[in-house]
Amino acid sequence: MEQITVKLPHKEYNIYIKKGLLNILPETIKENFNFSKLVIITDDNVKSLYGDKLVKSFVDIGINTFCISVLPGEVSKSISVAEKIYKDLLKYKINKGDLVIALGGGVVGDLTGFVCATFLRGIPFIQIPTTILSQVDSSVGGKTAVNLEEGKNLVGAFYHPEAVFIDPDVLETLEEKYISDGMAEVIKYGCISDNKLFEILYEAGDYNNLRNRINEIIYRCIDIKREIVEQDEKESGIRMLLNFGHTIGHAIEKYYNYNKYTHGQAVAIGMYYITESSERLGKTKKNTSQKVKEVIQMYKLPCKIEKINKDKIIDTIKLDKKTRGNKINIILIKEIGESLIETIDMLDLKKYI
Missing domain, CATH: 3.40.50.1970 (Rossmann fold)
Incomplete structure (x- = not known):
């Protein structure tokens, strides 16, 4: 055990x-x-x-x-x-x-x-x-x-x-949709902290090829979270990194009244959107968003949605726990396995959606 x-x-x-x-x-x-x-x-x-x-x-x-x-x-x-x-x-x-x-x-x-x-x-x-x-x-x-x-x-x-x-x-x-739903969080851990985990996911190509390593996958993810939580139990700093993809993802879930996308699907979309945007803005290493997109699709998760009302999404994000006055902390990745917390003005949020 x-x-x-x-x-x-x-x-x-x-x-x-x-x-x-x-x-x-x-x-x-x-x-x-x-x-x-x-x-x-x-x-x-x-x-x-x-x-x-x-x-x-x-x-x-x-x-x-x-x-x-x-x-x-x-x-x-x-x-x-x-x-x-x-x-x-x-x-x-x-x-x-x-x-x-x-x-x-x-x-x-x-x-x-x-x-x-x-x-x-x-x-x-x-x-x-x-x-x-x-x-x-x-x-x-x-x-x-x-x-x-x-x-x-x-x-x-x-x-x-x-x-x-x-x-x-x-x-x-578990039904296949719940397998995919959970894999979004595994991908998250690879993106923010563990390049080797990300490569394991990439090389496996789908969940069936990961089955014989599932104990290792679970252990790696939990150990990353343990280390972060021990440093910042109540999310005043480094623990915010665990929200990569979640700020947009939670807003997408709410936008569709929790009926269209599961939590994992919405987080997958959020991870891709934020990485594509930060790469375009020069904050993320080139071609990172493409790798994120490929892994998301390997595990049967969506990376894009049809056109949405950005103002409604932003109104929901304004209620996010990471909002402070007219500022919000968003989570970006510099490259696979390395993440950072960026504080931006609410007026700049549209650049990342």
Whole structure:
């Protein structure tokens, strides 16, 4: 079993990576954590694949276990769904001596983390991510949030799990679109920090050729994030680099009301647009955007969209967490594997879209 430890001034926790880990999870959690009752929060799709079996496994070893399931997708990442979960937790008489598990992808992880950060001013939880996106990125680092009608992740908190358990075997049940969705985050890590990772993706050419290296891919991505989070837990500096492609990507998701593009697809478009623009403006090494485009397309992600209303996109970006007054921090890459934070005036934003 591979292990990565996140060390923060106020907390330390482990990320475990092992194929087949889900099969031994109940006993592992019972042996290593003190709690009275357990709640698994998941979505309807993951519940039928893994949730019901996991609940039974915990019950079979004598743990009083409840399950809360939400609708799949961004529709559940909301204040109203969080409120419903609060009420369910009260119904089950959950307190700080109990434990919550987030079993699912990025939406379930973000939603559960936000609920646990705010319920009783903080209750312990564990992440069990079941998608590439959540395994390589969102389950680690303590970012939790829900969306508002005006934009994505506008209400949230930094709140870390007690542990993260990653079983790459669960990726075998993912539909192709969710594989591609998660690969956008893997490409991001290669672009901002790891030229070797980018070359691995480029040489593989598609996800099928990466399957036998998926543990390594997950480990590399998480270790990059660990190093950045340890330096800048609350995104006041270097952690902003992890948002490469996300400023435009989140705005695109919102522009289409979260119906047309997945998070990964929107981030892929954002990564290409920002790199093409920065290359044109002389801030990025020539031909970098072409390499980014090629890798994006290899993993069946879009890199362009039809003409959009730039003013509406900019209005959404103005609500972005990286905005400070009339300035915004955008993430650029100088070349593959080297990134930087650039502070620009809002009036110059159109140059990058």
